[in-house]
Every structure is written in structure tokens, then in C-alpha cells.
Amino acid sequence: MPLKRSLKQSLERLASLQSRYNIFTSVSPSPYTLSNKEEISKELAGYAVSIKDNIVTKDLPTTCASHILENYKSPYDATVVKLLKQAGVHILGKTNLDEFGMGSGGIHSIRGPVINPLYPHEEKRIMGGSSSGAAASVACGLVDFALGTDTGGSVRLPACYGSVLGFKPSYGRLSRFGVIAYSQSLDTVGILSKKIDILRKVFLVLDKYDAKDPTSLNEELRGLIEKNKKIKKLGKSVL
Structure with a gap:
């Protein structure tokens, strides 16, 4: 189930949290994408998500927190974004990051640093990076989960700083x-959430072969992986 708050409540809190923690680079003017009847049959119906601003979206700008792409708007959605939309997710907005993902503190952005919401009454502290805004949006409870990208820790670091779960799937x-890549041979789309069951559910929606991505595991390899899982499970039950 989605977190115990409505999308309307998230939108009402967003402006205040944004001014304090600098989480988003842009906010969706209309996150309600599906009618109630359509939502009933969707895997992630009613869930709210934020998208790291180096993953392209046709409805929102993709800036990578850089002056270079300050006015760029993609003509298409990234495959992971497309799959989330098909699953009934509401996209709240795009999140702040170290410019082009190059950083581990969430401080190197034309939008300014992301502030860690776990310390609202203390001296300002960093969120970790580069998926800083993604982790902060989850830590604040604005979204059920967030998409980030991880090259050498860019999902896992801010997850630790924000005391949330950060999952980097196998390459x-x-x-x-x-995805606007930092390092083609290492970059991986990752998922952040407060709940392990949400991570699992989102992963199952996104874990698909994509012919548009030359590094995507093909159906044959995915079949072998599932076969090996079943063999290991059978072996354990026999033992």
C-alpha cells in the first residue's frame, strides 16, 4: 500500500519543504495522470514518485542541475519513466543532484545544495549524493519511492545520509x-524508499528487457537467471 498520506497532502507540504531543503529542480503541474477507473488495474496505482533530474521526461525539464541543460526538455520519456506511468504512478517532480551526477555530497548543483531534512533544528547538513534530492524526497515522506542513479554509490550514499533504503540493482x-550517463559502463538506475516491499514491487515493474538499451540483459539471460534461482531453491528444500 502507498504511504499513509495522500498526494494532495504531499502537494500541500511541498512548497514549505522545498524552501527549506531544496529538494526539487521542477515540480509536475499535474501529477494526477490517470482516472480512478484506470488506476484499479495498475500495479503501482496511487503511488507517488520523484525522478532524479538526469533521467529524461517529456513532461518536465531535464537539466542535470547544470547551466548546460538549463532549458532542455526531452521529446520522450526514459524507459523506466514510461514503465512507471504505465503502472499508474503519479510523478511529483524532478529532483536535485550534483551536476551530471558528479559528486557525493549533493552540493554541486546550479540550484544550490540539498539540505538533509533529518536535522531541521540543527546546523545545515549535507544529504549525500549524487541522488540527494531523490533521497530527501523520500526522507520527508513526500513520495512513496524515488528513482535515482548510482555509479559508485550515488543512490546508496544519500540513502544512508537520509536513513532510507537505497537499492542499486545488478547492472x-x-x-x-x-539516462544521461556519467559513466556508461557503471551507471545503474536505482530505487529509494522507506519500505522494502515497495522497493521490491517497483523493481518487478522496472525489471524488463529493453531493446533500446544495448546494456540491457536479454530475455535468454534473464531466463537463465530465473532457472538458476529455481535450482538453488530446489536444492535448499532437498537439503
């Missing part, structure tokens, strides 16, 4: 088509 499991 090739989630499509990178539409």
Missing part, C-alpha cells in the same frame, strides 16, 4: 535508455 537489469 543490466533496469533499462538505462533515457
Whole structure:
């Protein structure tokens, strides 16, 4: 189930939290994408998500927190974004990051640093990076989960700083088509949430072969992985 708050409540809190913690680079003017009847049959119906601003979206700007792409708007959605929309997710907005993902503190952005919401009454502290805004949006409870990207810790670091769960799937499991890469041979789309069951549910929605991504694991390899899982499970039951 989605977190115990409505999308309307998140939108009402967003402006205040944004001014304090600098989480978003842009906010969706209309996150309600589906009618109630359509939502009933969707895997992630009613869930709210934020998208790191180096994953392209056709409805919102993709800036990578850089002057270079300050006015760029993609003509298409990244495959992971497309799959989330098909699953009934509401996209709240795009999140702040170290410019082009190059940083581990969430401080190197044309938008300014992301502030850690776990310390509202203390001296300002960093959120970790580069998926700083993604982790902060989850830590604040604005979204059920967030998409980030991880090259050498860019999901896992801010997850630790924000006391949330950060999952970097194995390379090739989630499509990178539409991700503005920092390092092609290492970049992986990752998922952040407060709940492990939400991470699992989102992963199952996004764990698909994508012919548009040359690094995506093909169906044959995915079949072998599932076969090996079943063999190991059978072996354990016999023992």
C-alpha cells in the first residue's frame, strides 16, 4: 500500500519543504495522470514518485542541475519513466543532484545544495549524493519511492545520509535508455524508499528487457537467471 498520506497532502507540504531543503529542480503541474477507473488495474496505482533530474521526461525539464541543460526538455520519456506511468504512478517532480551526477555530497548543483531534512533544528547538513534530492524526497515522506542513479554509490550514499533504503540493482537489469550517463559502463538506475516491499514491487515493474538499451540483459539471460534461482531453491528444500 502507498504511504499513509495522500498526494494532495504531499502537494500541500511541498512548497514549505522545498524552501527549506531544496529538494526539487521542477515540480509536475499535474501529477494526477490517470482516472480512478484506470488506476484499479495498475500495479503501482496511487503511488507517488520523484525522478532524479538526469533521467529524461517529456513532461518536465531535464537539466542535470547544470547551466548546460538549463532549458532542455526531452521529446520522450526514459524507459523506466514510461514503465512507471504505465503502472499508474503519479510523478511529483524532478529532483536535485550534483551536476551530471558528479559528486557525493549533493552540493554541486546550479540550484544550490540539498539540505538533509533529518536535522531541521540543527546546523545545515549535507544529504549525500549524487541522488540527494531523490533521497530527501523520500526522507520527508513526500513520495512513496524515488528513482535515482548510482555509479559508485550515488543512490546508496544519500540513502544512508537520509536513513532510507537505497537499492542499486545488478547492472543490466533496469533499462538505462533515457539516462544521461556519467559513466556508461557503471551507471545503474536505482530505487529509494522507506519500505522494502515497495522497493521490491517497483523493481518487478522496472525489471524488463529493453531493446533500446544495448546494456540491457536479454530475455535468454534473464531466463537463465530465473532457472538458476529455481535450482538453488530446489536444492535448499532437498537439503
